[in-house]
Amino acid sequence: MNGLSNKSADPRECLSDSSQEIPPEPLYFRLGDYVAGAVTGVLTALAVRLIVGPQWDMVVAMLVGMGVGMLVHMTLLLLFIPLLGTFEVMMPLAMIGMYGGMLFGMRDSMQQAYVPMSTALEVGALFGLLVVFGIRWWDRQLRGVVFVRPEEGPGFP
Amino acid sequence: MPITAREKWDWLSLTYDLMTWGEDRRQRDKKRRLFAKVRGRTLLVAVGTGNDLKYLPADCNLIAIDISPRMIERARTKARRAAVNIRLVLMDAQRMAFADQTFDTVLTVCTFCSVPDPVQGLQEVYRVLKPGGQLLMFEHVRSRISPLAFFLDFMTFITRKFGPDLNRDTIGNVLQAGFRVQREENVYLDIVKTIEALK
Numbered sequence: 001m002n003g004l005s006n007k008s009a010d011p012r013e014c015l016s017d018s019s020q021e022i023p024p025e026p027l028y029f030r031l032g033d034y035v036a037g038a039v040t041g042v043l044t045a046l047a048v049r050l051i052v053g054p055q056w057d058m059v060v061a062m063l064v065g066m067g068v069g070m071l072v073h074m075t076l077l078l079l080f081i082p083l084l085g086t087f088e089v090m091m092p093l094a095m096i097g098m099y100g101g102m103l104f105g106m107r108d109s110m111q112q113a114y115v116p117m118s119t120a121l122e123v124g125a126l127f128g129l130l131v132v133f134g135i136r137w138w139d140r141q142l143r144g145v146v147f148v149r150p151e152e153g154p155g156f157p
Numbered sequence: 158m159p160i161t162a163r164e165k166w167d168w169l170s171l172t173y174d175l176m177t178w179g180e181d182r183r184q185r186d187k188k189r190r191l192f193a194k195v196r197g198r199t200l201l202v203a204v205g206t207g208n209d210l211k212y213l214p215a216d217c218n219l220i221a222i223d224i225s226p227r228m229i230e231r232a233r234t235k236a237r238r239a240a241v242n243i244r245l246v247l248m249d250a251q252r253m254a255f256a257d258q259t260f261d262t263v264l265t266v267c268t269f270c271s272v273p274d275p276v277q278g279l280q281e282v283y284r285v286l287k288p289g290g291q292l293l294m295f296e297h298v299r300s301r302i303s304p305l306a307f308f309l310d311f312m313t314f315i316t317r318k319f320g321p322d323l324n325r326d327t328i329g330n331v332l333q334a335g336f337r338v339q340r341e342e343n344v345y346l347d348i349v350k351t352i353e354a355l356k
Contacts, residue, residue, distance in 0.1 A: 023186055029182075139346050146343055149338065
């Protein structure tokens with residue numbers, strides 16, 4: 001502990017909210033989130049389309065689609081996490097891979113709902129963008145103070 | 158054979174800065190705001206590669222510990238660049254060598270997702286804090302929202318082999334260690350949080 005000064009006041013006074021404003025998120029991250037979501041949606045749709053055929057049982061197709069989607073998104077995490085942040089990438093990509101994979105698998109196993117590859121990829125991109133939009137909206141609702149204990153005892157005015 | 162926490166973080170030190178480049182930029186303002194509350198004799202538990210040292214106030218008086226010698230080595234380089242009075246020590250958060258009631262503030266950044274026994278680690282933090290001392294935490298926790306929590310549970314099977322757990326109930330652990338939680342704030346969804354508590 002050599003060289004340490006002890007200049008503390010009552011530490012409880014430090015628990016009050018700081019007046020420092022958080023600046024808005026840079027455009028790089030906002031756009032990056034949507035690009036990562038669209039890429040994951042497209043690649044999940046592509047991978048599922050290449051594996052699941054219109055003769056598949058729907059339940060099996062959904063389970064395989066989910067597994068494929070998870071593999072795709074976990075691979076993409078390695079690319080996007082260093083660029084965009086851990087949880088900000090992990091949560092939307094997980095939803096796109098897991099739930100998107102299930103939905104795409106279900107669609108691709110249905111003869112009557114079968115669409116051309118280009119449409120499947122466009123829907124994949126749209127799904128990715130919508131999930132990112134939804135999670136970003138959800139984050140804005142949840143962000144901020146959850147709990148502050150009423151001030152009590154000596155040290156508080 | 159499972160590797161020890163020290164071996165795990167020694168290995169992770171090689172890619173840590175690369176993997177956290179985006180996160181570091183994304184969270185820096187929120188960290189700066191939390192770190193501004195640091196007062197008095199301060200302990201930073203799990204300094205890592207020292208990425209967060211640059212967000213500390215210039216007048217901060219700090220001891221930083223980590224379990225990994227390679228992390229400490231990297232942090233040493235960054236500590237020279239940061240204009241803070243800092244001493245780096247190789248130490249396990251679950252068995253700290255400091256005397257009781259040594260610090261006014263204990264700061265943790267994504268630490269108690271990785272400490273093998275988080276309650277034991279937090280009890281150590283409680284022990285080394287002075288009465289009324291503050292615990293400032295920037296941590297990720299298990300979500301209370303089921304679809305997100307399910308995914309965090311699933312991912313933890315994988316991540317705990319080479320990194321942190323993603324599904325810890327850190328607020329529960331803080332309470333279990335004896336602290337009084339004063340403030341909880343969501344930074345991203347209900348997963349990344351700042352937690353402020355008093356001894």
